Amino acid sequence: MRMIKPVSLAVLLYVAAVCVGSPAIAGDSSDTMRVGDMQYGNGLDPRGWTPMMMTDPDGMSWLHAGMLRTPSGALYPYPNSAGEKAAAGSDWSHWGLLQLGYLHAGGDSNAEFFRQYSDWKNGAVLGLFALGFDNRKTGSYVEFRASRISGDDQYYRLRAGRYGSYKVEAFYRDMPHVVSTDSYPIWNGVGTSNLTLPAGLTPGGSTVAAVQAASRNAPRRNVGLVRTREGLSIEGTLYRNWIGYASVTNEKRNGDRLWGGPMFFNFAFPDTGSAYGGNGGVMETVRPIDFSTTDVNLGLRNVGKVWHFNAVYTGSFFRDHKSYLDYQNPFLITNVVGLPNAGPVTNGEFSLEPDNDYHNLRLELSRELKWRGELSLAAAYGTMRQNDNLLPPINCTGNLGFSGGPFQQIIPCADWNTPAALSETSSHARIDTGLFDAKITFHPSNAFGWHADLRYYKEDNKTRYLAYNPITGQYGYISENGSQGSVVPGEVGIFDTGYYSTSNVQIANVPFGYTDTLFELGGDWNIGPKNTLNLVYTFDHNEPKHRERTRLDEQRVKLSWINKSLGNATLRGSIEYGDRTGGPYNSDPYAQFYSESLPGYVPANGIAPTAFTVDAMRKYDMSDRKETKARLILLYPLGLSSTVSGTFYGTRDQYDAQLGRQNTSTTGFTGEWDWQPSPTTNGSVYIGVESTHLTLANVADNEALIDLPGSQDPSFGGPLYPLENYWQDLDSERDYNAGINFSHDFGQVRLDLSWNYTQSLSKLNYNYASPGALTHPEVVPLLGDDAFPNNHYRTSTFDVGLSFPVAQNVGVRLFGRYQSGSFLDWHYLGFDDTLSYDHRIYTDEGPQMHYRASLIGAMLTLKL
């Protein structure tokens, strides 16, 4: 394994500290769309504007030679030279650039992390085509930008308008997203809604060896999708100070991604030596992605001298053109009582995301007040609706389940594989939201200001769906396409007053919602010319619906301090403390949504239903919590042309939970040195380190006690949740990133160099009170150091570019990229040997553990 040795890194940092500086980050910030993409770029040029970023050799200002700094001390970047050419006798001028060239990717160029968001291919590319026209007299402009790496990785944008009057924009772009380049799905029909088994495999009846052979013979393929976005927006003055704006954006996502495929548990059924293996089934399938999302934005605003007004309607419409995923199951499913099953479980089915609509209307009004004050009022109403057709609970034919003796568990598919088996053919799901926000601010003097804010928000979930089959008169939903009911007596997923009268299953949706009221009071003090204090108090009162608590109260205090007394340095610090408490905690507020609430429910063996969960469990968003945050930022101008900055930050969360999330912490540091000695030279060095920890605890239930006396007891330390089944894990992660960037224009040749490094290390430690806490107590002798193997992710990317002119207005750019990386995740260990284990079949072999890929290119640049 190659690693960046600390010594090497130190040398790099030292050398860089001597001779390099920061790039002048001057992105294309000419506009912001109200709907659409803010940033246009691709793997070739993430900024999307770099070839146009030729710094003006005349510097920042004719008034002074040096660089100005922001109020906090950071250097402003050197301005770019527009390079505009005026037409004789016309008020119009133009600028433009065409960059065409050839790319060649080498090495492990198919590595997942190398091409995750870039469709690198060998061949011609359009680096950038940019053309703009400006009218200095009228303020009118037209601008076009385009870049194309491939048909799946490209963008085009047209903007036009007149400053102070109107602007329009139209764009189109394709963005690839590779999910896996090492996938071996055994099914035919990948990318569609119907995954069928290849020849040689029998649905619901294949041998383990046949499945393993199918996996071995499956061809390697990529899994991923392409986002295609297109949009149109317009904004302009309608009358005096009234400005209207409208935009529509449509995004299509097409492709596939890795998905699941359950056929009940497999871990509980060890292989008995049968050619058909154990029982149940766990499959990693591939699902189709065929989404479109249309966003609409309509607004009207008025910016007067005293009053400001804004009204905006936002609509979002999601459509999934694939409503289901059917996948054939190769494994033999048998029941645990030894009866013959009525039929093989051959198919699984997922209902994919339903179509849904979102509407929101927001009104904002603000007015200037005395003492440099302002009153701001905002109100909004929103509604989210989903009423897509519902799929039947199962898609089998014939019968499933088993019958014999006391076990009369036949599932007649015809009673469940039709929409007539549903209480409603569509869900009528709806959530309405309401918002009111009033804020007032005053700055009666330069030394003092204060503000107060009152905000009310409500999320009202009106969805009421009852899982009831009018054909059979039964409640609930056949779980996992009938597989669970084909294995375990009683566990079909449904309730009735007969055979299933002891089944406690979910029969209705839980209409989660909440109301939130927030009050904030804050003040600013300028204590002399070099110190500023800011103190903000917030009280947040939340009333969740159908949750473990009916009330949550959180108080927060944040103190911020800005100090400029350390020479030219600016020191900014803040500390924040939050304390969340609430009403009594009910670990099971969901009984009304389960069949235990229905008449006719009979407790199994005369015992109340099995406890929903352990009573000591505290969900992390509902538990008492004490939170502390601190941040210290130091920015120090080093000479006239460089800046050193450092940020230290940390967060500590302590949850009052015996079980559940107990604490989290984050500690980090970022440091940067920026250097801009002249318009022709800049460089930077940065480093970032962050460490996070999370501790959570839980208790394994005593499976042997299900439906027996004591199983109804939710108490921690009781028979169902004994103390000896307690376990705890500590999730630790350390992330590093570093980089060096340098560019210099020698007059005839421009050199760009950069090196960027990212590393992430994670570790999961655990401890447990006794082997009873484990799903497989028998593996205790194999557990050495109470930790899973370490995971890591690491990439190192080195870029070099050389640009030089070959004729007037014609230049050449040569560049190269060398990226290496390594990846280790123990979840993927062993997949190099096989992707098939008993009744488990996996598809993704995982990212390459080591890769080295390169990219070289030559571009011809024409100034237009």
Place this chain on the structure above:
Amino acid sequence: MMLRSLFLLPVAMILAWAVAAPARAQKADAPAAGAAPATFVDLREQPVVAGNAQAGAGKAAVCAACHGAKGVAIAPNFPNLAGQSATYLYVQLKEFKQGERSDPVMTGQAAPLSDDDMRDLASYYASLPLKPSGHADANSRGAQLYLAGDPAQGIPPCQGCHGSTALGPQPYRSGAPQPPWVTFPRLRGQSALYVTKQLGDYKSGARAGSSNTQVMLGVAQTLSDDDVQVVSVYLDAL
């Protein structure tokens, strides 16, 4: 391979730095050296100029023909030099000599001057007492433009660079990069005819040979003919 590539980075940076160093040095020296005629002079790092005023007095006989024996011009088409910034005067002589600024008379007069001559002459005229104050109308449109500008038209206040009393700038204390204050002229008492002519030259681009003229080009573009007239009259009477 990876480590080798990484070590190439600092090597390349050092090479880049080494090659860049002479280029930087040459650029910094260029304005001060003045050996070769140029069409543009960057005054943003212009140092304060010092000379021998006494020696300058001995070299000023020809100058007095137009600019007066005591530096107060004999006719309104010539600028008053008495009490002017020595650095400003030196820079102007140098621009006449090098060609960044041209005038039928001054181009020829500056041509034979040595650098010491220019420094001495500049110091001499800077040491002379100012022309006596006039009686400018503080409520006039010209006064308003000079002191406050006209934000609606994008006209900046002249006093920002030329001082509230037109006796030169009054720099503020700041760690930020400073404009070359000493190269900005004192305008108090200059004739309206002369100021009008200069603003016209800035606006038309006829006077465009230095970084300072680039500033004035932007300012002059915002001024109408009436604006130029009222400001010139105000300064004349100041």
